[in-house]
Amino acid sequence: MRWTEDFVAITLGAFLLLFGATYFLILPLGDIYIFEAMDGIKAMSVKLDTWNTNPWQAFEFKWFGSILLLIFFVLVLGFGTTRLTERFGAFAKAFVVIFLLALLSFLLASQSDFKAAGLGYALWAIAIGIFISNVIGVPEWLKAGLKHELFIKTGLVLLGAEVLFGKVLAIGLPGLFVAWVVTPVVLVTTFWFGQRILKIGSKSLNITISADMSVCGVSAAIAAAAASKAKKEELTTAIGLSMVFTSIMMVAMPALIKALEMPEVLGGAWIGGTVDATGAVVAAGAFLGDTAMNVAATIKMIQNILIGVMAFGVAIYWSAKVEKTEGKTVSAIEIWKRFPKFILGFIGASIIFSIVQQLLSPEDSVAMIEKGVFLFSKSMRGWLFCLAFVSIGLSTNFKELKSQFSGGKPLILYVSGQLLNILLTLLMAWIMFYKVFPEITETL
16 A cells, blocks of 8 residues: 555654664663663764864764664665655665765765854755756666655654753743744745745745745745645755855854854844754854753744644645635645645654653653653754755756746845844844843743
8 A cells, every 4th residue: 555755754753763762661681681782773873073184084983883874774764665656676776875975965064164164964965966966967766765855754753752842841931932923923924025025926935935944944944845835946945045044144143142242041042043953053052152052942942843833824825825716615625635744743743752751750851862862863863854955956957946046036035034034033032031031031
């Protein structure tokens, strides 16, 4: 029986979370501790070391884990693709090449100068893929492994597990206002600006860029693109813009905040609400200090919750307004068909792990979830996203992409929306953290 791609993504995401949890759930058997037999799970959480001039330094003690991870992915993702009627052998052959390109992306991103400049793996993955696609060419057999939507949807299910309600409550109402009031306002305003002022021809391109910029970068772009049935080239355009500006903002914003001698809490809240990618948010916040990093990361997690809400709203709007047939009403079935169902995996993972966190003691929660399962899931999510970006790059043709930048409107849309986002987020963060709830700010 053929499965839907969203169901496959939920299934694979659930398996990866359960697989990561087994390291902490398996009990000792007699005098033999099975924990030792589970060291392969740790080994697969491959994170390359920083290097300067010798790239081999990045792979110190990482070769075994990299090979183990490749085999693991071939088996797990290969199973998923066979549910989508893809032949396992054809996928496995192509996937090895895509994995090696992803590994190259991580290698370049770990170089000290590139790392300091904020050139992350996502940017390298897309750039490498686009170079091969437009200069060398992509052979037909390699296309069997280009499953970018499956990779990134599975990664988003893993991301849901990291959105813990306990952290949302810890930062309180100020964080909720920054993330849940500013974000919808910026999203709607930017989309309106794109349609009424810039008059962008494709509404799906407009909403994908608007969601990418206002909600949380690539993850939101994927969800919005799925709900609006955006073209692959439109999604690539949104992701490309996001990668470039994220690299700039994660370096420029901490420098500006330090120059203005802004308080850490305010600076962290500002970063958390404006910088797109979660990883970039943590890195930018770390430049300011631990307090700023924690505030920034928590607000970004709160903002991530809106992915599901946004996707549902876009699905309803597209069904009821954009593609509505005159004289016909939109049924709930039509909205359900358009709704990106992998979001249910995202929400389900968030609920389950939030409940587990509340049931555990604070010490066990940190040890088993944040320093345990999440270390594995974050690593897997990073790899899945990188595989997706390589696949997107390999699937991108400059001739097709050129039409998306006609007149520079997508760039103007992104810059205008981000400027509004920056100003409103700073204003809301200052009001909430320092005027309305100063007592909460003092505890952070």
